[in-house]
Amino acid sequence: MSALPRPTLRQLVHGFVVLAQKTVQTRLTYRLATLVSLLASVASYGVFLLVWLAIYRENPRPGPLSRDEMLAYLIAAFLVNSLLITSVELRFGHRLRMGLIAGDLLRPLGFLMFQMAQGVGDVLANLVYVLPLFAAGYGFAGSAILPASAAAAALTLLSVALGFLIAFGVSYLIVQAAFVLQSGYGIMFLRASLHQVFSGLSAPLVMFPPTLRGAAECLPFHHEIETPARIWLGLVPLEDAPRLLAWQAAWGVGLIVAGELIFSAVMRRHQIQGG
């Protein structure tokens, strides 16, 4: 029996784009469900926002950021987070449980690119919901939510793309853990906890107590949310941005390479379940 011909680069790119498009279509099919889950995020984040407003009432200068800067930061962080949320682990967990993952492992696109294409599709679908949220944020915080400059806006786009690489890299590691544990449910929530604390979603790192800030700076999560939000709002001098982008790239590539290495090791002993 002869081996199947390897797909060309053109075919791989085409496959990636089509899969991302199909993911967008699938996500948009469940419009109401997505809107409701977005409502859950708004409700959850609203608590952080209201608590911070109460802190500024108790102590008008609780840290280096003014009330308006803090408000703009929290909205920007929420928007970046809403944009970068993907269903990579949930989708994988469902397919693992049902035994459908066997087919995914045989796709010519490769397992990594198969997952990444769907992650890109998720982000593109998120854009549909994030743009109206940005308009709502503008209504709430005014021009403070706009980018500090054209250069800051351009650098933020790059930073968000690199933030996606980190978010996907972490998800891909969770997928590997799910292969081993036969369920990614627990690990997924563990990631959510770490993300909530260390990403800067609930507060920029300058507002953290020193110990917590030290821990956050050693982890990749703050480069997912805090770095793009700070660049957008001009809380980072433009000359510091390339250094932050380099850190983002290093974390993103490092996490994905680590995920691929674990994937190779895991595949030697994995058994398909379900069906």
Add this chain to the structure above:
Amino acid sequence: MRFYFVFYRTALKAIAEYRVDFAVGVITAVAMQLAALAFYWIVFTRAPALGGWSPHEVLLLFGFTALVLAVSELLFNGIWWLPYYVQDGQLDRLLVYPVNSLFFVLMSRPELHALGNLTAGAVTLGIAWSALSPPTWALLLVPWWVGCGAVVYTGVLVLVGALMLRVVGPWATHLFTAHQMLNTSRYPLSVYPGWLRTLVLYVLPFGAVIFVPADFLRGHGSLLGAVLWPPLAALGTALAAKRAWDVALRGYQSTGS
């Protein structure tokens, strides 16, 4: 009742088979509580009090919230599996059993990682209790408050689940709306605007079962309110949830394969 007991015990045994999942689940539950406490830490390094509540008084709210979550997860967690039951067609099978379908769904998937939330909640509440020193006899009321809280939380989850029964989404994310609303009870109601206070006291009454008892324990609220309000809130939510479930099932259309 015997049937439900046997069914629940069997479901527990099935879950206990997956020991690694159990260990990861417990660690995760504790991590999620620690994540919430990390924000608490940030808050109280930036302000001496929040909405008139001291750090230890706010810790009471954290403890109660974790315990309510734990009891609901341990006894009535099956609602989180409703979207999957609908997608896979399993709900059709559950509906033909000669039992109360709502109880059957609720008890079908206990979560042992609730033990992590239970531990975290008990420790947090213990620390707050020892710092605030409320009357010792009030300890007897804690199971009463936590039980009522678990009924309210589960009831709100059922309400959301029933409302969404016809909107068959790919995941259970819509139930997180109710879960996130529970998180409002970790902070004093005084930090929220009036409409949100009304919402969590009277409509989705997490405040009635968590904030009201905690307010009494810190020496502000009345004993009568702390004893009577939680069961009234629990009863109202349970009746509304049952009604919503029955109405949703009447319009339910199978989607499974």
